[in-house]
Amino acid sequence: MPSIKDVANLAGVAVGTVSRVINNSGAVKPATRRKVEEAIQELNYIPNEIARNFKMRRSKMVALLLPSIWHPFFSELAYYIEDELDREGFKLMLCNSGGKPEKELYYLDMLQQNKVAGIVGITYNDIEDDVSNDIPIVSIDRHFSKKITCVTSDNYEGGRLALRELVKAGARKPAFLGSVTSVFSETMNRREGFIREAKAMGVDYVVYEKPDPVIDDDAYFGEFLDQHREVDGIFAITDMFAAKYIERAGRRGIRVPEDVKVIGYDGIQDHPYFHPLLSTIRQPVEEMARTSIRLLYQKMEGQTLEREVYRLPVMFRQGETT
Amino acid sequence: MPSIKDVANLAGVAVGTVSRVINNSGAVKPATRRKVEEAIQELNYIPNEIARNFKMRRSKMVALLLPSIWHPFFSELAYYIEDELDREGFKLMLCNSGGKPEKELYYLDMLQQNKVAGIVGITYNDIEDDVSNDIPIVSIDRHFSKKITCVTSDNYEGGRLALRELVKAGARKPAFLGSVTSVFSETMNRREGFIREAKAMGVDYVVYEKPDPVIDDDAYFGEFLDQHREVDGIFAITDMFAAKYIERAGRRGIRVPEDVKVIGYDGIQDHPYFHPLLSTIRQPVEEMARTSIRLLYQKMEGQTLEREVYRLPVMFRQGETT
Numbered sequence: 001m002p003s004i005k006d007v008a009n010l011a012g013v014a015v016g017t018v019s020r021v022i023n024n025s026g027a028v029k030p031a032t033r034r035k036v037e038e039a040i041q042e043l044n045y046i047p048n049e050i051a052r053n054f055k056m057r058r059s060k061m062v063a064l065l066l067p068s069i070w071h072p073f074f075s076e077l078a079y080y081i082e083d084e085l086d087r088e089g090f091k092l093m094l095c096n097s098g099g100k101p102e103k104e105l106y107y108l109d110m111l112q113q114n115k116v117a118g119i120v121g122i123t124y125n126d127i128e129d130d131v132s133n134d135i136p137i138v139s140i141d142r143h144f145s146k147k148i149t150c151v152t153s154d155n156y157e158g159g160r161l162a163l164r165e166l167v168k169a170g171a172r173k174p175a176f177l178g179s180v181t182s183v184f185s186e187t188m189n190r191r192e193g194f195i196r197e198a199k200a201m202g203v204d205y206v207v208y209e210k211p212d213p214v215i216d217d218d219a220y221f222g223e224f225l226d227q228h229r230e231v232d233g234i235f236a237i238t239d240m241f242a243a244k245y246i247e248r249a250g251r252r253g254i255r256v257p258e259d260v261k262v263i264g265y266d267g268i269q270d271h272p273y274f275h276p277l278l279s280t281i282r283q284p285v286e287e288m289a290r291t292s293i294r295l296l297y298q299k300m301e302g303q304t305l306e307r308e309v310y311r312l313p314v315m316f317r318q319g320e321t322t
Numbered sequence: 323m324p325s326i327k328d329v330a331n332l333a334g335v336a337v338g339t340v341s342r343v344i345n346n347s348g349a350v351k352p353a354t355r356r357k358v359e360e361a362i363q364e365l366n367y368i369p370n371e372i373a374r375n376f377k378m379r380r381s382k383m384v385a386l387l388l389p390s391i392w393h394p395f396f397s398e399l400a401y402y403i404e405d406e407l408d409r410e411g412f413k414l415m416l417c418n419s420g421g422k423p424e425k426e427l428y429y430l431d432m433l434q435q436n437k438v439a440g441i442v443g444i445t446y447n448d449i450e451d452d453v454s455n456d457i458p459i460v461s462i463d464r465h466f467s468k469k470i471t472c473v474t475s476d477n478y479e480g481g482r483l484a485l486r487e488l489v490k491a492g493a494r495k496p497a498f499l500g501s502v503t504s505v506f507s508e509t510m511n512r513r514e515g516f517i518r519e520a521k522a523m524g525v526d527y528v529v530y531e532k533p534d535p536v537i538d539d540d541a542y543f544g545e546f547l548d549q550h551r552e553v554d555g556i557f558a559i560t561d562m563f564a565a566k567y568i569e570r571a572g573r574r575g576i577r578v579p580e581d582v583k584v585i586g587y588d589g590i591q592d593h594p595y596f597h598p599l600l601s602t603i604r605q606p607v608e609e610m611a612r613t614s615i616r617l618l619y620q621k622m623e624g625q626t627l628e629r630e631v632y633r634l635p636v637m638f639r640q641g642e643t644t
Contacts, residue, residue, distance in 0.1 A: 061383075061415070064416075068401060069391065069397050069400050069401050069404070070397050070398050070400075070401040071397075072394065072397070075391050075392050075393075075394075075397035075400075076392050078391050078392075078397075078416065079390060079391050079392040079418060082391070082416055082417075082418050083418065086418075091415050091417075092415065092416045093383070093413050093414065093415055093416075094386075094400065094404055094414045094415075094416045095404075095413075096401060096404050096405065096408075240593075240595075243593070243595035243596065244595060246595070247594065247595050269596075271562075271565070272569065273562075273565035273566060273568070273569050274565065274591075274596035274597060274598075275596060275597050275598075276596070276597075
């Protein structure tokens with residue numbers, strides 16, 4: 001096999017120059033780069049790094065598997081994940097699963113062939129058996145039973161906080177509005193915190209849930225509004241649920257926050273230009289993103305992590321709906 | 323160098339099985355896959371595809387270079403780009419430039435080393451000299467002078483349409499609100515179309531612009547509102563500009579659409595839950611994304627494209643602000 005020296009000789013440059021071209025470090029004139037690249041091509045030279053990467057079955061690519069980059073929560077998360085990866089020279093491969101299990105499996109299989117160095121996964125499907133124990137993977141929100149590190153916001157505290165804020169705003173019969181996934185996700189703790197705090201405070205409450213994904217909004221909200229006219233406070237499992245509730249309630253003449261106080265979860269609105277500005281439990285998106293990547297690096301280096309689940313603190317952000 | 327047959331012999335499987343493992347096509351039992359992978363590792367076998375890809379200096383990775391995935395227009399675009407790439411087995415590498423020229427150059431240089439098969443670029447900086455003529459690149463909105471295919475919405479027609487809709491809604495003194503980038507971008511045609519149509523219809527108009535990026539919103543909108551009290555219609559260069567205008571105008575007691583009609587550009591709101599729902603010139607985001615990728619494939623295959631600029635039709639979407 002040709003060596004880096006052969007390439008340097010053919011291109012008529014120093015070995016260091018070839019190295020800089022290959023590793024993209026330091027300045028190389030375009031004309032020189034071209035000469036080096038032609039020599040590489042002519043000799044079919046395979047740089048050490050690529051050969052070594054292949055041998056070690058590692059790349060500098062990290063896959064982000066998420067339902068849809070189009071969702072504002074995920075696009076904010078992806079923004080910070082890419083930024084954190086870039087600091088260490090890693091690249092981000094974006095994988096929209098559309099929430100479909102078969103597409104999640106397809107991407108996971110790719111990882112298991114080690115075509116990517118690691119994966120950050122956001123999945124709500126039952127893919128338990130297809131996730132190997134010893135590959136670098138960090139999960140967001142989803143709590144696998146195997147030892148896959150999970151980064152999430154403190155959903156339980158978020159639920160408690162939401163209940164307290166609803167009561168503080170005057171609600172006497174608050175309801176939790178959610179959906180139930182087939183596998184356990186940390187997001188379910190939003191409900192648990194809500195219930196626990198309502199009980200602790202002696203507040204009468206309602207839990208309203210349907211199987212995820214909720215496709216028929218008319219049925220979901222229509223039924224709720226028919227059955228629970230006494231409800232005067234809503235803690236919705238996401239901001240989108242909160243926004244949809246407000247829109248449906250408005251059609252029936254229910255005013256927010258006059259008649260019903262509403263709190264969402266996520267904090268996807270980062271501009272004050274569109275209304276209502278939701279009162280919400282804000283996830284620490286940037287910190288979740290950066291923490292995920294730092295933990296992933298530790299896993300890539302073979303370190304054992306202290307915890308299985310990293311729960312990052314949330315805060316209540318006052319909007320116009322409480 | 324070891325051959326695929328050596329791997330098959332060592333693993334005790336057929337050559338076809340090794341091939342399926344390498345190419346991830348067809349079903350392979352986990353145990354078999356492991357045996358094959360161990361054999362590959364032991365022999366340091368480099369599959370043909372990887373060697374060939376390297377020789378041809380091609381990967382199955384396409385880079386999407388954009389200012390920020392966090393922006394709703396770009397995240398919608400990225401969603402469809404990834405979907406279109408996936409149909410042909412290509413992966414998407416996400417590159418947030420933050421709008422910074424040095425980061426755009428860094429990614430472009432990476433492309434020129436052919437670590438990615440192609441690039442879709444959204445850039446508003448002066449990086450003209452660093453973009454090579456003969457690499458597969460499709461630009462969105464930005465019109466390079468070199469023969470780089472540009473996919474954009476029909477900004478000129480969009481500007482004309484906005485003016486007509488403002489007049490139809492009753493505006494008699496419409497203004498264009500924009501910002502000026504240092505290099506020519508197709509988005510500037512929004513203003514040209516607006517002006518041309520105003521002239522054609524004999525309508526008195528205002529053009530208000532500041533250098534891009536507009537950082538001081540107070541100064542930008544404050545000055546405009548001070549100087550142009552007679553304006554009763556706004557065509558803003560983006561939906562975000564429109565939303566900001568409405569918020570600032572509201573602080574001065576100006577009501578939209580009662581006092582001033584407002585039309586934006588983009589169509590980033592895809593839910594009816596947040597208000598105001600902007601009246602806007604909707605870009606055909608999905609079609610722009612898919613067209614970009616199809617053109618990129620043609621370029622990768624060495625085809626010469628018919629046109630330099632592909633302008634896709636826009637439509638007016640009525641909201642609550644006209």
